[in-house]
Amino acid sequence: MPANWRRLALLAAAIGMLAAAVLPLSSEPTAGLLSRPALLAATLLTAALYAGAAFVAAPLSIAASFGGVALSCAVTLALLRDATIAGYAAWGFWLPVLATWGAAWLGVARLAAVKPHDKTASRIVDLAIPLLFGAFIFYLWEVTVRGFGVPTVLFPAPSVIAIRFFASPAVLWQDFVQTFVLGMLTGYVIGCGAGFLVAVLAHRYTFLGRGLLPIGNFVSALPIVGIAPIMVMWFGFDWPSKAAVVVVITFFPMLVNTLAGLNTAGHIERDLMRSYGAGHRQTLQKLYLPAAMPFIFNALKINSTLAFIGAIVAEFFGTPTQGIGFRISIEAGRMALDMVWAEIALAAIAGMAFYGFVALAERATTFWHPSYRT
Amino acid sequence: MASIRPFEHTTAPEAATGEAGAPAAKALTVDARGVSLTFHTGDGEVQALANVDLQISDGDFVSLIGPSGCGKTTLMRIIADLQQPTAGTILVNGVSPEQARLARHYGYIFQAPALYPWRTIERNVMLPLEIMGFDAKERRARMERYLKLVNLSGFERKFPWQLSGGMQQRASIARALSFDPALLLMDEPFGALDEIVRDHLNEQLLRLWDQTGKTVVFVTHSIPEAVFLSSKIVVMSPRPGRIVDVIACDFPRDRTLEIRETPEFIKVAQRVRSGLRSGHSYDE
Amino acid sequence: MTSSTVSTARPAEIAWHPAVGRYAPIVVIALALIAAWYIAAVLMNINLVRNAFERNETPYTTAELIAGTLNAERPLLPAPHQIIETFADDVFDWPVTSPRSLVYHGWVTLSATFLGFLLGAAFGIILAVLIVHARTLQKSLLPWIICSQMVPILAVAPIVIVVLGSIGLRGLLPKAIISAYLCFFPVTIGVVKGLNSPDPIQRDLMRTWSATPGQIFWKLRWPSAVPFLFTSLKVSITISLIGAIVAELPTGAQAGIGARLLAGSYYGQTIQIWAALLAASLLAAGLIGLISLAERSVARLMGAH
Numbered sequence: 031m032p033a034n035w036r037r038l039a040l041l042a043a044a045i046g047m048l049a050a051a052v053l054p055l056s057s058e059p060t061a062g063l064l065s066r067p068a069l070l071a072a073t074l075l076t077a078a079l080y081a082g083a084a085f086v087a088a089p090l091s092i093a094a095s096f097g098g099v100a101l102s103c104a105v106t107l108a109l110l111r112d113a114t115i116a117g118y119a120a121w122g123f124w125l126p127v128l129a130t131w132g133a134a135w136l137g138v139a140r141l142a143a144v145k146p147h148d149k150t151a152s153r154i155v156d157l158a159i160p161l162l163f164g165a166f167i168f169y170l171w172e173v174t175v176r177g178f179g180v181p182t183v184l185f186p187a188p189s190v191i192a193i194r195f196f197a198s199p200a201v202l203w204q205d206f207v208q209t210f211v212l213g214m215l216t217g218y219v220i221g222c223g224a225g226f227l228v229a230v231l232a233h234r235y236t237f238l239g240r241g242l243l244p245i246g247n248f249v250s251a252l253p254i255v256g257i258a259p260i261m262v263m264w265f266g267f268d269w270p271s272k273a274a275v276v277v278v279i280t281f282f283p284m285l286v287n288t289l290a291g292l293n294t295a296g297h298i299e300r301d302l303m304r305s306y307g308a309g310h311r312q313t314l315q316k317l318y319l320p321a322a323m324p325f326i327f328n329a330l331k332i333n334s335t336l337a338f339i340g341a342i343v344a345e346f347f348g349t350p351t352q353g354i355g356f357r358i359s360i361e362a363g364r365m366a367l368d369m370v371w372a373e374i375a376l377a378a379i380a381g382m383a384f385y386g387f388v389a390l391a392e393r394a395t396t397f398w399h400p401s402y403r404t
Numbered sequence: 405m406a407s408i409r410p411f412e413h414t415t416a417p418e419a420a421t422g423e424a425g426a427p428a429a430k431a432l433t434v435d436a437r438g439v440s441l442t443f444h445t446g447d448g449e450v451q452a453l454a455n456v457d458l459q460i461s462d463g464d465f466v467s468l469i470g471p472s473g474c475g476k477t478t479l480m481r482i483i484a485d486l487q488q489p490t491a492g493t494i495l496v497n498g499v500s501p502e503q504a505r506l507a508r509h510y511g512y513i514f515q516a517p518a519l520y521p522w523r524t525i526e527r528n529v530m531l532p533l534e535i536m537g538f539d540a541k542e543r544r545a546r547m548e549r550y551l552k553l554v555n556l557s558g559f560e561r562k563f564p565w566q567l568s569g570g571m572q573q574r575a576s577i578a579r580a581l582s583f584d585p586a587l588l589l590m591d592e593p594f595g596a597l598d599e600i601v602r603d604h605l606n607e608q609l610l611r612l613w614d615q616t617g618k619t620v621v622f623v624t625h626s627i628p629e630a631v632f633l634s635s636k637i638v639v640m641s642p643r644p645g646r647i648v649d650v651i652a653c654d655f656p657r658d659r660t661l662e663i664r665e666t667p668e669f670i671k672v673a674q675r676v677r678s679g680l681r682s683g684h685s686y687d688e
Numbered sequence: 689m690t691s692s693t694v695s696t697a698r699p700a701e702i703a704w705h706p707a708v709g710r711y712a713p714i715v716v717i718a719l720a721l722i723a724a725w726y727i728a729a730v731l732m733n734i735n736l737v738r739n740a741f742e743r744n745e746t747p748y749t750t751a752e753l754i755a756g757t758l759n760a761e762r763p764l765l766p767a768p769h770q771i772i773e774t775f776a777d778d779v780f781d782w783p784v785t786s787p788r789s790l791v792y793h794g795w796v797t798l799s800a801t802f803l804g805f806l807l808g809a810a811f812g813i814i815l816a817v818l819i820v821h822a823r824t825l826q827k828s829l830l831p832w833i834i835c836s837q838m839v840p841i842l843a844v845a846p847i848v849i850v851v852l853g854s855i856g857l858r859g860l861l862p863k864a865i866i867s868a869y870l871c872f873f874p875v876t877i878g879v880v881k882g883l884n885s886p887d888p889i890q891r892d893l894m895r896t897w898s899a900t901p902g903q904i905f906w907k908l909r910w911p912s913a914v915p916f917l918f919t920s921l922k923v924s925i926t927i928s929l930i931g932a933i934v935a936e937l938p939t940g941a942q943a944g945i946g947a948r949l950l951a952g953s954y955y956g957q958t959i960q961i962w963a964a965l966l967a968a969s970l971l972a973a974g975l976i977g978l979i980s981l982a983e984r985s986v987a988r989l990m991g992a993h
Contacts, residue, residue, distance in 0.1 A: 160832060253930040301486050307536075308503055321520075358847075400565075
């Protein structure tokens with residue numbers, strides 16, 4: 031963004047902040063900013079930081095903008111504690127929010143344009159950008175929901191969800207164990223393991239491989255989640271039926287990807303093994319398997335999301351009185367959306383943690399692949 | 405299958421000359437008679453090799469030279485039991501190619517280094533040793549010895565992509581030497597490298613051959629390279645592959661690259677070129 | 689394995705016709721799987737059938753027992769011919785608009801699938817274009833998009849439907865939105881990869897011609913991205929189908945394949961469930977076939993042979 035535009039935008043943000051002092055904060059009668067000395071001071075400081083950021087050079091400017099953003103967030107959140115403002119916020123409130131949004135956006139954009147020489151610094155920046163971005167989105171969520179007075183029953187604010195989350199550890203843990211550990215993990219391990227073994231067999235006996243690969247490709251595209259009711263019929267209501275669904279869901283992508291991976295070893299490398307008089311088992315161990323690792327991990331990553339979805343959806347078809355899917359449908363029916371979101375947060379955290387774990391394992395075993403080195 | 409110790413090769417004794425300068429008969433490492441290979445493809449037959457007779461003695465450095473598609477790589481793959489002929493007989497070290505392969509009589513070096521990217525250089529060199537059942541101490545000792553021989557000491561812990569093309573190819577040579585095979589089969593190993601590196605590696609290969617006394621079969625389509633390195637040059641014609649000429653060279657074993665400007669060298673090179681021409685290698 | 693000391697030449701290999709080589713394994717394995725299915729059906733239903741016979745105190749032979757397992761009314765595992773029979777009944781024996789026709793249910797799900805797919809693919813492409821051109825978006829948004837896929841949206845499906853229902857959006861649109869959320873991700877990732885696929889050499893050439901970003905996009909990036917686009921469209925449309933089916937579950941929808949699955953499981957109509965699954969599979973295959981057809985015609989236009 032050209033420097034002048036940026037300067038203008040930051041100055042506009044500063045002016046937006048000052049609007050809070052002048053314009054009404056709420057449609058209800060309430061004390062204006064001028065009668066809240068601490069908040070007024072903070073607002074003026076923020077405006078100063080934005081204005082300062084407009085004229086200072088890069089690293090200081092970015093720091094100043096983010097400092098202003100942090101202060102402004104604190105001010106607006108503090109204002110929302112006032113019952114006369116929450117739910118009735120007016121332009122005096124929203125202009126600072128918009129101004130802060132602009133400043134935050136500019137800060138993130140400038141951070142993205144920064145190219146530090148140091149490797150650790152660059153990694154910190156790469157981590158900071160999405161985190162700051164995400165944090166701001168959460169802030170916006172909180173402020174919009176509370177500022178507009180959206181009923182909690184319809185769409186709760188993050189703070190409400192967080193309170194509910196930390197207030198119900200027992201229930202959350204129970205649901206987590208039921209869905210994630212018993213339903214998903216067991217199914218994931220069995221399904222991926224079986225897919226792997228069959229792929230190794232299919233690689234050894236090419237006739238089997240040539241027949242299974244197209245069939246496997248086809249079946250992976252099918253809505254396998256639909257077999258959930260059948261699994262309930264076979265295995266009962268409890269977690270084995272969910273695990274069975276996960277097994278079927280994860281089997282085929284694992285089979286297809288592992289087979290593709292085992293086939294990537296080049297002709298030259300295979301001839302090399304032949305020239306050493308290596309048997310099939312040795313060649314499998316030293317050539318085919320290591321070469322297949324990128325593909326295997328690709329499947330493991332895909333399967334981690336598929337497995338989770340499968341386990342939760344399978345619960346919609348019938349489950350004993352616990353499980354993430356179960357809890358969500360029950361609480362949604364009771365319109366207790368804060369609990370629903372708390373469960374979603376649980377699912378999101380668990381899902382991301384698991385995926386991150388698989389990604390780390392992938393990095394350790396496939397660091398040599400060209401796609402990581404570029 | 406119990407690990408088979410490779411054919412232990414000792415450095416060849418000096419060519420014993422009998423009375424009146426007649427050299428003693430040397431063992432035949434490769435004995436090919438009437439070897440032919442015909443492919444059956446969708447649109448008819450393709451004859452890759454037609455009636456090839458070739459004898460390679462112990463300790464020879466034989467170059468196979470010819471245009472692309474003349475079957476020189478195919479011939480070498482037949483020696484290596486990576487392909488089977490459709491006619492003719494072939495003996496490697498007195499046994500069938502398959503037995504020679506299972507007894508690890510030869511080391512194969514491809515056009516590309518074919519190092520495994522997930523193994524460090526040292527583990528790459530030790531790969532055949534692991535397969536053949538050498539114990540850990542022996543593996544390490546051999547790896548160090550042969551990496552030193554190709555001047556790559558100090559690069560053991562590096563990964564292949566951290567090395568240049570020439571260094572990777574040297575590592576693959578060390579790997580082929582590590583289990584001490586009597587026969588080295590090299591398929592255009594320096595083709596992908598620039599000329600300066602190539603010259604350098606040619607010299608190193610010559611030293612290696614001189615020091616270890618192995619038999620080398622070397623496929624190339626560079627005339628200077630063939631003439632510089634070989635004790636015998638086999639000129640082949642384009643498909644169907646046939647041997648057009650066999651030229652013996654006896655340049656001194658301690659030759660350097662300067663020899664390429666001498667008249668003797670040029671004469672041999674001209675003979676190679678005329679052989680290629682008579683085999684229609686230069687025709688469209 | 690003994691071999692003579694002299695290697696004899698091998699006779700030339702028999703050349704099979706290439707089509708035989710390609711399709712024989714698939715056909716053989718498919719037949720083997722169907723045979724295994726029949727055996728499994730016999731084994732799984734045998735107790736059921738035996739109990740039924742003994743309850744009625746009728747004598748039975750082994751042949752009758754086996755025949756019974758393959759024709760049971762509420763089998764644990766229906767035999768393939770039973771599924772096909774019920775499927776044919778549900779497709780052909782009812783008028784297309786009747787709620788007992790699989791065609792009707794298939795159409796309901798298909799319309800949600802298509803709408804969701806169009807929305808998701810459009811959104812995915814636009815997002816991809818933005819990500820490639822704005823470094824800010826790439827670094828701030830892309831990690832969150834990846835994370836978003838780890839939130840099992842299908843868990844959120846009930847809420848989405850309830851929330852949208854309270855604003856007055858019912859029926860097709862909420863399902864389409866859920867499908868769109870699920871299927872935009874593969875399109876985004878695929879198209880980003882495709883838009884970034886041209887060689888640095890090609891991009892440098894564009895710079896020597898002082899091409900504007902718009903020109904570079906339309907003349908270089910977009911054409912390079914087309915193969916990636918189609919691959920991800922195939923993945924995306926199957927996911928959209930799954931999304932549409934699953935979106936029908938938590939709210940007890942009355943129409944659609946998901947609803948059919950639910951009804952079958954409530955009333956213990958096993959074969960009906962399998963027939964609905966067969967319908968879903970045929971839909972998925974058909975959708976992938978459609979995209980492949982589109983892909984082939986576009987590829988021919990772009991010079992592939």
